[in-house]
Amino acid sequence: MANVREIKERIDSINDIMKITNAMYLISSSKLKKAKKSLEATVPYFDQLQSTIHHILKHTPEFEHVYFDSRENKPEDKKTYGYIVVTGDKGLCGSYNHNVLRLAEQEMSKHKNTCLFVVGQVGRQYFSRRRVTIDGEFLYTAQNPTLYRARSIAETLTDLYLKERLDEIYVIFTKMITSAKMEPEVIRLLPMERERFKTAAGRTPHHDAVFSPSPEKVMDHLVPNYLKGLLYGVLIEAFSSEQNARMTAMDSATSSAKDMIKELDLLYNRARQAAITQEITEIVSGARSQQKKKN
Incomplete structure (x- = not known):
């Protein structure tokens, strides 16, 4: 059994770590709300x-635009697929980063020609260690x-x-379904699909429309803004999932630290009791020895 001093040092060390994990939990909670x-x-x-995009597509059924061009005439082995992988800038968030990176590797393995764009330091370090070519990095984005x-x-993509x-x-990120459930997800950014906008059918009244100067010019302006909003939502969703995962990990770490302290407190009391008993035994033995000498 460890002595009293060693156990006390371990308890103090765990208490210090528990303060850090609890502080990280509160910080992640604040960031998640923001x-x-x-x-x-x-x-x-x-x-x-x-x-609005749905409205244009509905009133122009024969409408064709470069943002909806699936390039079906191009051979599969000549196509290049771009992937944006959104990870965190640091760990201590359970399996959050691991799940995204694993899905990214699975998706990229499906195609011969791929380009990789990384958001987050964890993803950059992961692919760099595996000597995977990173075609673009977006620094300081995961945490802000x-x-x-x-x-x-x-605009870059x-x-x-x-x-x-x-x-x-495509963009690969973590979607927060509920506070207790998060799943990595893949969304195709370009080319866009008409089916994606059918869910917006009930949001605008049905009426005739005139697009000036032309539907193509209007779409040229709308789509970049739509992609910007979609990516912003993805980044916020990933950031929220990371903070939620870190809250769960830190809460679990704090609970484990409390359990360890309870066990160490029991060991500490036992060691302290054993030390007191030993001191009493030594005192009694010494007193008896002195008594015998006097007799």
Whole structure:
């Protein structure tokens, strides 16, 4: 059995760690609330954008646009697929990063020609260690998702798509379904699909519309803004999932620390009792020895 001093040092060490895990839990909770509030403030605007795009597609059934071009005439082995992988900038969040990276590897293995774009330091370090070529990095975005950063990513990828350097673009992130359930998900950004906008059918009244100067020009303006909003939602969703995962991990760590302290307290009391008993025994033995000498 360890002595009293060693057990006391272990208890103090665990108490210090428990303070850190509890503080990280509170910080993640605060960040999660802030992120949700930011997303809710922008949802109405981007919902209206989606409704407007649906409105254009509905009134122009024969409408064709570069953003909806699936490039079916291009051979599969000549197509290049772009993947944006959204991870965190640090760990201590359970399996959050691992699940996203595993899904990214599975998706990228399906195609011959791929381009990788990474959001988050964990993803960058992971693929760098495996000598996977990273075609683009978006630094400081995972911990601070903003509309400006979302627009920067959207403009970069849209430019590559329009120049036909990328034929399809996907984003891989973690979607927070409930506070207790999160799943990695893949969304195709470009080319866009008409079916995606059918869910917006009931959001706008049915009436005739005139698009000036043309549906194509209107779509040229709407789609980049829509992609910016979609990416912003993805970044916020991933950030919220990371904070939620970290809250769960830190809460579990704090609970484990409390259990360890309870066990160590029991060992401490036993060691202290054994030490006191030993001291009493030594005192009694010494007293008896002195008594014998006197007799």
